[in-house]
Amino acid sequence: MRPNRVSLVMSWLAMLLMGLAGLFGACGVSAASAAEAPIELRQGTVTTTVDGVTRTEPVELSYHWDRQHNGRPGTASFDLPFTLEAEPETPWGIFIPRVGNVFEVQLNDALLQTYGDMKRNNDADYAKAPIYVPVPGKLLRKGDNLLQIRLHADTARLAGLSQVVVGPAASVRNELFESANAWRFTGSVLLMAFSLIVGGIALALWLTQLDVDANGMPRRVAIYFWAALAEFFWAVRMADGLVAEPPLSWGPWGVLMAACYAGWAAASMMFVYHLAGWANERRHRWVRWPVAGVVVGTVLFSALSLQRDEPAWFTAWLAVELVFVAAFVGAFALATLRHPNDDRLLMAGAALVTVAFAARDWLVVRLSDAYGETTWVRYSSVFFGAVLLLIVLRRFRAAAVQARGSVAALAERVAQRERELAATYAELEAAAQVQARTHERERILREMHDGVGSHISSAIRQLQSGQSSSGDLLRTLRDSLDQLKLQIDSIHLPPGDVGALLAAARYRLEPRLASSGIEFEWAVDEVEPVEGLDAHGMRQLQFLLFESISNVLRHAEATVLRFEAGMKGKTVQLRVIDNGKGFDTTRVMPRSLAERSGAIGARLTVESRPGRTVVQLEFD
Template sequence: MPLEQVGPRLRSALSVGLAFLFLLLSLIFTGCAPVPGSLPPPAHLTQAQAWSSSSTQWEPPLSLEESDDAVLAAGTPWQDVTLPNARPRLMAGASDPASVPPQVLWYRMTLPPSALTITPQGPRLYIPRWQTVGTQALYVNGHLLWQSRGSRVWNSFNRPIWLDLGGATRPGEPAVLHVRAAMLPGIGGALSTVWAGPEEQLEGAWRTRNLLQADLITLMRGAYLVLGVFALVVWLVRRRGGEVYLMFFLMSVCHLMSSLHFLVDSQGFALRDDWFSWLTLAGSQGSVLCSFHFLCMVEERPRPRLGLVLLVYVVAVTLAALPLWAPSLTTMLPLLRLTLLPPSLLVLAVAVLGAWRQRTPSSVLLAIWILASFPMGLHDLALQNYQNIEDIYFTPYVYLGMFTLFLVIALNRYTSALQVAASASATLTQRLAEQGHALAETHARLSEAERARTLLNERQRVMREMHDGVGSSLMSALRLVENQPAAQVDVAQVLRECIDDLKIAIDSLEPVDADLLALLANLRFRLGPRLEGAGLTLHWAVQDVPPLPWLDAQSALHVLRILQEVLTNIVKHSSAHQITFRTACADAVGRPGVQVQVEDDGRPFSPPPASEYEPGRKGLGNVQARARALGGCVQWEPQPVRGTVFTLWLPLDAPQPASGENSLEKEV
């Protein structure tokens, strides 16, 4: 999909990215000068004296007094030179730093007293760049202050020198700086200009150059490699049609290999110099090869013949440069890098041809970027030959184009997937709307049928409760009146029980919204006057308990009937004076639940076994049967002196009634 179809947000993001890139390149081209301020200005040394020594030692002496050179001798023929100063190099050679003596070149310059003024952070020495195959050492007032370490070939040439002069100089007095460069014969070397002054003035320039020459390259390569690993994971998950992700991963690895020499610090790498050189060359060749195939995949125009020719060329150059039989790559590497020109021209031709055919902003920008990489490469080749030594290498930033292109491709595929998903979602939404309309009609019919069935079931339940509760009590009262004299029957008490049954049945129809305390409050309202009339004092000590989602009308009636039976037995048989209601959270049989306790101070009561229940008296059996229907349990605990504690435990989750629940209605 071309860039024009990506959307305004993506184009805005790309515009911001290009603006940032333009700003970064502007910083690179303009360089970094010290920031002026109220402190003394730093000294910028552009003149020095040079002398070629006859020393054959690679390692520098600890001090100039111990040196075998005539550095401090009065007759030493020093010559005035201008900084930056460079000694020419050969494009190819076969010298090995481990087997030949070096060419030693000395530089001498004076640091003015104004640059060594005492400041809060002290004076610093800042050298933007030095470059050679060999070693470098700095002496201040004859004492060794710094020397390069690690490999003589792949040293920290791309990192600026930043030294503290506070302990090596005296405020208000000039200092003499000597620079010793031990170079491989025929390779030459270069030294940039030198800055000396307060750290407050030079720190910004040093940090910016260090960022552009080393740290930013490291961050870019790290981000590039992370994105490459992400592309590899995408390819492993989706093999079909994901070759472009695999190619991007290979390209990120090759780019990292090709730029390793820009990331070398003072410690170097634990790898032989010739193999390290070959690794960077192989990475550069692999980058060009991967870029060619990546462009072919992006343009969806495979070129198998050209790809095969390019593959053979890259493999041949890489194998020919193997350190197993090739001459020393230390001096051959600049010449071998010219072998990148033919495949790079091929990549440029593919990019230009793709831009001509597609004529989209993305393809045109990519072709322009690849074309711009050639003058960048020539600039870096000149810099490697010590021309414009204070410039910054541009090659590590060339691959930003490929990096940006991959981001565009990934965003294009992501937005395409979003568009496909949005289209599928719209179609699915339309179909769901049609199905929803049909389901709504069906649901309306089912709801009407369910409403009718619910009304019928509720009507039958109420009728059954009226028959089993109030009707049974009225029949019992009628038999008592018929079979016994009226003087011996408390007709009013029997009628009160009938009215309580009727009220409890009506209360069970009120919605309680799973609130057990609301249900108990209704029971207290109904039975409180009757208990007080019987001479009982009711104490209400309930606590908040979790809601019971399963507490519907039928379950509420079971709870009310259980507590009604318990209270009736207390009034009739216990001779109690006080009753206390309590609620709490409690677990039973490994399940969370709540409990309702009714405590009285009457005669202790313990229920007999079910086999010893009196014939015709089913109160205790009904209590236990209703508790099982609710998935709970009941317990009577007689107290040591007087009183009994009745506990009703109910589960929090849906009840799991016992197998005898179906026969409950017959029992009651």
């Protein structure tokens, strides 16, 4: 029995020892965990210097510089003590959600990091993004530690210091800093990129899409322009959150950023103004002036606020601006309820949410003592921009569908008109052919009447007078027959072919000349076609030649008749030469020759003396 009791006692002792070891181990782990837990620093002391006056007083973070000092510039030094139960075994870090404008961080009298130049005013601003400062090993010690943050504050620049967290790097950096950085810094990058994309799409549509106004004149669609302008203003405003060291000093840069914010609001209101159809109503056009006043007033009051170091001026103006924007959005919401459609309902919802967020930002950021709060409008702007993009794309799609329908209708109308024109053209072509044939008949009859008819009339008169010899009557009848043959030949002559015309005249008249005892000489070289000498001109030239030869047969008493033709440079030269008795050209000039040569654009020259008469024609 004793061995059993001894064994039992030993077992109980072992269990007791194990329990104590577990208890001490747990205590050790708790102590270590306590030593490794993040610490939030809220209380300490602050020493400020404003307008040459230095004060030291207790402080409880967060500390809003503009609320504490009415926006006056100055410097502050925060002493934030904390106690560690043991020296940390893992790397630690410091997380500051918001601090600025420029500052430096010291731990236990060791400088950890400097952000900006503490001696320069209105320069850099590091309050735009959360700060993480790693703590070098062995710098923290068991017991009392002191974190010191010295900052320089500029006027109306949201300077101050939020709560500070010190703790293990794994939790402080990975859990606190990265989350805050994603919301503020990375979020600003994404918002800027989104606004640039939306603005680029709207600008491309504004540059490429045209509408027709009431007067039928093409114009660009204004709603696309205001959408692009609003998003570009907001992209610049978001870019400010990424620039710790702006290219301008705080005064001009602050006015520029305020103007971008106001420009975004004004351009968004103008987008709504066109979306509601107010731009087409004369009674609503006055709204454009107060919208422009939003931008002008923002520039003036922001410059006044910064110049006088009194942020209250700008805060008051923002209140006036917020009231006007709220009234504008309210009027648009009421108009939407009276005449609802999808685009207006979406925009009214986005605008109301944005106005509500803007009111919250004005109360929290501009009036309250809370420091480190971020604006909500930057996030509602995503919803607003998405709605704006949706409306722009829907408008473009509707315009494209309408344009396709208009193009199809126009194409059908054009096709119908082409069919009508083709039918009309066919009718006109047929009528023109009939008319051409009629004109040709009339011409032939007229020329036969003027030429052959006149010769036959002359023959009849000769017979009736009884005074003409049979030879004269025979010449008249032969002239009539020759002219009739030449008229028939002229129908088949190519336009402008002077050589062919001369050959036809030779063929018809050479037997007549031979029977009259006149020797015919042919000296015709190859000549180029005469441009502009159409069928009518060819007939006029034929009549001219025939009249020249007829004059030789009747009056010249010649024994030789010569045809000459050739090129003189680019000029076609044609001559009819005889060796008759000639005539005085100053007193006797065949009038018909001059009229016919002028009608066909030829230059006529007549030279005559006993034994040689030359009738010359030149065509360019």
